[in-house]
Amino acid sequence: MRILTLLLAPVLLLGQAPEGKPVxxxxxxxxxxxxxxxxxxxxxxxIVYERTFFDPMKDVRRSNLWVIDVASSAQRPLTTGSGxxxxxxxxxxxxRLAYVGSEGGRxxxxxxxxxxxxxxxxxxxxxxxxNLVWSPDGKWIAFTAFVRSEGKPLATKxxxxxxxxxxxxxxxxxxxxxxxxxxxxxxxxxxxxxxxxPGEGGAVRRVTQGxxxxxxxxxxxxxxxxxxxxxxLSPDWEHQPMxxxxxxxxxxxxxxxxxxxxxGPDEGAVVSPDGKRxxxxxxxxxxxxxxNWEIFVLDLATGKSRALSAALDRSVNSLQWDGDTGLFxxxxxxxxxxxxxxxxxxxxxxxxxxxxxxxxxxxxxxGSAMSAAGGKVAYTRGTPHRPADVALVGRDKxxxxxxxxxxxxxxxxxxxxxxxxxxxxxxDRREVQGWLVHPPDFNPAKRYPLLLEIHGGPFAAYGxxxxxxxxxxxxxxxxxxxxxxxxxxxxxxxxxxLIHHNYPNQDYDDLLSGVDAVIxxxxxxxxxxxxxxxxxxxxxxxxxxxxxxxxxxxVVAKPVINWTSFxxxxxxxxxxxxxxxxxxxxxxxxQYAKRSPITYVGNxxxxxxxxxxxxxxxxxxxxxxxxxxxxxxxxxxxxxxRLPGASHDINERPSxxxxxxxxxxxxxxxxxxx
Numbered sequence: 287m288r289i290l291t292l293l294l295a296p297v298l299l300l301g302q303a304p305e306g307k308p309v310x311x312x313x314x315x316x317x318x319x320x321x322x323x324x325x326x327x328x329x330x331x332x333i334v335y336e337r338t339f340f341d342p343m344k345d346v347r348r349s350n351l352w353v354i355d356v357a358s359s360a361q362r363p364l365t366t367g368s369g370x371x372x373x374x375x376x377x378x379x380x381x382r383l384a385y386v387g388s389e390g391g392r393x394x395x396x397x398x399x400x401x402x403x404x405x406x407x408x409x410x411x412x413x414x415x416x417n418l419v420w421s422p423d424g425k426w427i428a429f430t431a432f433v434r435s436e437g438k439p440l441a442t443k444x445x446x447x448x449x450x451x452x453x454x455x456x457x458x459x460x461x462x463x464x465x466x467x468x469x470x471x472x473x474x475x476x477x478x479x480x481x482x483x484p485g486e487g488g489a490v491r492r493v494t495q496g497x498x499x500x501x502x503x504x505x506x507x508x509x510x511x512x513x514x515x516x517x518x519l520s521p522d523w524e525h526q527p528m529x530x531x532x533x534x535x536x537x538x539x540x541x542x543x544x545x546x547x548x549x550g551p552d553e554g555a556v557v558s559p560d561g562k563r564x565x566x567x568x569x570x571x572x573x574x575x576x577x578n579w580e581i582f583v584l585d586l587a588t589g590k591s592r593a594l595s596a597a598l599d600r601s602v603n604s605l606q607w608d609g610d611t612g613l614f615x616x617x618x619x620x621x622x623x624x625x626x627x628x629x630x631x632x633x634x635x636x637x638x639x640x641x642x643x644x645x646x647x648x649x650x651x652x653g654s655a656m657s658a659a660g661g662k663v664a665y666t667r668g669t670p671h672r673p674a675d676v677a678l679v680g681r682d683k684x685x686x687x688x689x690x691x692x693x694x695x696x697x698x699x700x701x702x703x704x705x706x707x708x709x710x711x712x713x714d715r716r717e718v719q720g721w722l723v724h725p726p727d728f729n730p731a732k733r734y735p736l737l738l739e740i741h742g743g744p745f746a747a748y749g750x751x752x753x754x755x756x757x758x759x760x761x762x763x764x765x766x767x768x769x770x771x772x773x774x775x776x777x778x779x780x781x782x783x784l785i786h787h788n789y790p791n792q793d794y795d796d797l798l799s800g801v802d803a804v805i806x807x808x809x810x811x812x813x814x815x816x817x818x819x820x821x822x823x824x825x826x827x828x829x830x831x832x833x834x835x836x837x838x839x840x841v842v843a844k845p846v847i848n849w850t851s852f853x854x855x856x857x858x859x860x861x862x863x864x865x866x867x868x869x870x871x872x873x874x875x876x877q878y879a880k881r882s883p884i885t886y887v888g889n890x891x892x893x894x895x896x897x898x899x900x901x902x903x904x905x906x907x908x909x910x911x912x913x914x915x916x917x918x919x920x921x922x923x924x925x926x927x928r929l930p931g932a933s934h935d936i937n938e939r940p941s942x943x944x945x946x947x948x949x950x951x952x953x954x955x956x957x958x959x960x
Contacts, residue, residue, distance in 0.1 A: 308698040309726045309761035312944045313662035314699065315754050316342040320673035321347070321666055322645050323372065323655045327380045330660030331356050333688070334364065334374045334383060335676050338647075342938040347938065351385060354676060356662075359688045364398065371396075375418040375427070377485065384427050384485070395429065397485065408487035415481075417503040421510045426482045426537075427622055428493070435497070463524040467857045468904040469933040480504055480513060482537060493540055498523060502553055504535075508561030511537055514545070514902040516566075518551040527861040528571050532584070543823045545584060546591065552582070560610045563630070565594075567602055569685065575789070575865055576745045576775065576782035581605055581615060583630060587726055594632050599778040606658040608681075614658045616642060616665075618776035620719060620751030623654045625665060627681060639679045643751045644668020648937035649820075650721070650738070650768060651746060652776065670704035670721075670750045672696060696752075702725040702760030704750055709803035711772070713795035719777075720769030720800050721750055723760045733811040735958060737764040738801055738837075739820030740771075740826045744789055747776040752833070755937075758947050764816075764954075767804050771796035771826075787868055789881065790829040797826065798834070813838070813959045818950055819833045820844050821905060821934065829911055831894050832886030839957040841889050841950045843897045844905045844934055847913045849878040857903045871922065887916040893923035895953045897946055899932025925953070 324335040333356060336349040351364040351371045365371040369388040376383055383398045393414035398405040409415060413432040440459045444726070447453045458472070466472045480500040483490045493513065494500045504513040517541065518530045532545040532552050545564070546552045550571035555564050557744035564584040569577045578601045581594040595602055598826055600617040608614055612629050623642035628633040642665050654674070658666035666674035667687060675689040702723040711718050727736055737759055741748045748768050758768045770777065771793040773785035785793060804810055817837045819827040824845030831840045846852045850871040853862045863870055871878045880883050894917060898910040910926065917924040927949050929942050937943035 306727070307698060308521030310699050310701060310754070310757045311761070312948065313759065314695060315940050315944060316340050318647070318673065318754070320644060320647065321676045321689055321691060322674060323374070323657075324664040324666065324676045325374045325376060325657045326659035326662060326664045327376050328378060329380055329722075330662050332380075333657075333664045333676060333678070333691075334376070335664075336372050336374070337363075337691070345941045346369075346939075351383075354688050356678060356688070359686075361689065372556060373416060373418055375420060377420050377424045378422055379424055382424070382485065384420065385588075386415055386418065386804060388414075391698065392893065395427065395483065397427075397487070404883055406487055408483055408485075409490060410490050411490070419504055419506060420485065421482075421506050422508055423510055424868060425485055427485050428480060428482050428506065428509070428537075429476050430480055430500065430504070432476055432504075433479050433492070436475070444631065464862060465856070466903050468902060469935060471901065471903070480515065480535065487856060493535060493537055494542075500535075501530075502555075505555045505557045505564070507534070507557055508559075511538070514564055516555065517542075519544075525860055527538050527864070529857070531569075532566060545589070547585075548575075551715070554605065556605065556607060558607050558610055558630070565607065565613055565630075567604055567605065573865055574783055575786040576773075576779065577601075578779050579603075581613065581628070586680055590870070592632065594630075595635075596661075598635060601656075601775060604656060606656070606663075608658060608661060614638075614656065615861045616654060616656055616664050616751075618652045618747055621652065621721075621747050621770055621776055623652050625656060625663060625679065625747075636681070638663070638681070638683050639665070639667075639677070639685055641667050641669065641677070641685075643749065643786075646751065646753075646761065647673060648753060648943055649755050650748045650751040652749050652751065666923070668751050671701050671752055673752045683851050702726055702757055702766070703728065707767075707803065709799055709801070711796045712799040712802070713792040716772065716781075716796075718769060718771055718796045718800060719750070720767055722804060723756045723766040723768075724759050725763050725765065728809070730809050732809065734763060734765045734809055735814035735816060735954070736801065736804060736810045737766045737954070738797060738815070738817040738818070738819075739766055739768045740797065740823030741768065741774070742819070742821030742823050743775075744773040744785060744793070744822035744825070745775050745782055746822070747774045749776075755943070755947050759951065762951050765804065767800055769800045771800075787877070789866070789874045790826050790883075791881075793826060794829060794833060797830070798836075808830075811959075815892055816840070816954045818843065820936070820946075822846075823906070828883035828894070829886070831892040832883055835891050837892050838959065839954050840892050840894045841897060841953055842894055842910070842913065843946060844899065844902055844936065845883070845896070845909055845913065846905050847882065847909045848884045849882045850875070851912070852905065852909060853878075855906045855908065884916065887889055887913060888920070890917060890920070890922055893929060893953075893957050895925045895949070897927040897949060899929045899934065899936050899942070901931055902934045904934035 319339045322336045333354040336348040354361040374385040395409040415429045417430045480493045504515040513535045516530045534543045552568040554567040567579045582591045585590045603616045605615040625639040645651040646653040662680045667677035679685045707721045818841040820843035827842045896910040896914045914926040
């Protein structure tokens with residue numbers, strides 16, 4: 287405990303400012319609220335959204351449902367419990383609202399009668415529910431839920447314990463390829479299936495059968511007799527992580543009719559209002575590390591599909607029909623999420639808004655949600671200094687922001703200015719984009735320490751989005767550089783695949799060229815350069831300290847250190863071995879070794895702290911432990927910070943997000959040149 291106290295001592299006064307507004311303090315995280323998953327009513331007059339926040343007593347995320355009157359922007363709460371209310375779905379006539387509530391136990395389906403405010407729980411499920419969707423006549427709600435299957439014991443002749451004996455728990459036999467998952471731990475045997483329940487409550491009925499998962503949100507056919515959804519019904523489905531097809535499932539019989547047959551994923555089906563077509567997302571799988579998700583429209587009469595977005599060299603995130611004439615869609619472009627409209631028959635995209643985001647609380651990742659009805663779209667709008675609010679836009683491109691959830695906190699804080707930058711990579715002069723967060727009250731005549739913060743993925747993107755972590759670093763007087771090096775999404779297919787079977791490598795050059803570009807701008811204390819990153823950013827941070835000694839200290843969070851051990855212990859083994867490498871580690875040992883940071887640990891002289899969640903099954907804790915022990919054996923200054931119970935998503939619990947930030951700052955302050 288004495289070591290921890292000394293480590294945190296330099297940051298106990300975070301939030302104090304010499305004059306004017308105070309800077310952002312760690313405790314402020316518990317006062318933040320942001321919007322997510324707005325859902326327009328069928329007549330377009332109301333929006334229900336999730337108002338999300340951190341519970342300081344339970345140290346978890348919570349959400350309540352709020353409703354906005356579009357005409358007046360007035361809003362009021364629909365739920366006020368201490369659980370997590372989410373996944374709202376309007377009935378076709380707008381008279382009822384179904385949602386998933388977790389008050390007092392497993393997530394269950396509730397229905398609220400909007401005219402009276404009366405609410406009823408209509409399920410008693412043992413494993414929770416998700417992906418709610420009403421039938422066209424409003425009589426049924428389809429949803430997905432996990433169904434446990436009974437595993438067969440291997441040893442069937444264990445003796446019976448004597449009465450009153452306290453024997454160990456029985457052995458657990460694992461025979462599945464996918465047997466654990468980050469955030470869920472070791473998985474119970476079973477599969478995700480589709481169910482229906484009467485919209486006014488009643489018996490739940492299972493629709494799908496078999497030893498397969500039926501994932502994602504189903505979409506009803508207009509006659510209400512079938513559901514269209516995505517699944518992989520191959521006997522070899524566990525070994526095919528990117529394969530799925532659309533199926534039409536008869537609600538009465540469960541009979542499945544296959545609608546698509548290509549190699550690759552087909553997901554996110556949405557039936558057109560006239561019932562004749564199905565829009566969906568997918569791509570032809572070429573076993574590349576990154577592949578753009580495209581829009582396709584399937585004609586149910588002919589069974590033929592056509593691509594709508596092949597000319598868009600960006601990955602489509604979501605789509606919804608705008609009547610029968612077109613589709614609303616979102617995609618990421620240069621770190622920003624955009625909303626556009628495309629004709630149903632194909633044609634040029636019409637850009638409607640470019641300020642979607644603000645739902646990723648932690649680091650400045652892209653992330654948004656949208657809902658369409660009556661020619662309008664409700665969406666989450668973010669800015670560099672505000673998390674998500676609810677906004678509304680139509681084909682006229684006139685944006686109305688309907689909430690201001692930052693009022694009362696963030697407008698009373700002195701936040702760091704976020705400046706966009708571009709520079710040429712030292713490897714091939716290719717343009718790289720990034721953002722620089724300035725300390726509050728930045729003075730260009732002074733010199734500040736520079737912190738390079740690297741995103742994970744690696745196929746992901748940062749952007750000009752509000753992030754408590756980068757603002758907390760800036761509040762402590764650091765210039766914070768974050769960037770989208772090669773491999774990042776939102777810059778096109780070719781840019782992302784520059785790291786295909788080549789990661790990490792020249793992304794290192796992209797990042798260090800960014801550091802040089804910021805130094806050239808002025809205001810940087812060149813004696814105090816620091817670097818950190820999580821997940822894929824942890825890979826690159828450990829790679830950096832193995833290839834240069836220009837940083838005074840580093841923090842490697844939830845990394846991959848040894849690709850061979852990673853692909854055999856992570857929760858995505860079939861994917862990584864097929865898409866990130868040319869084959870298995872015993873077939874290509876040189877590939878795995880030359881891309882592993884552990885190979886270069888003998889070069890490290892930089893004081894390097896490792897930070898990881900103890901329940902991380904994406905980049906298991908053994909990865910960080912390997913680097914830590916190697917550094918210890920070499921007598922390099924190091925420390926291992928373990929977060930009990932934390933999964934790969936460390937910021938799911940606010941105290942652990944703050945623990946990561948504060949330990950990182952404290953480590954840097956320990957080695958900062960005065």
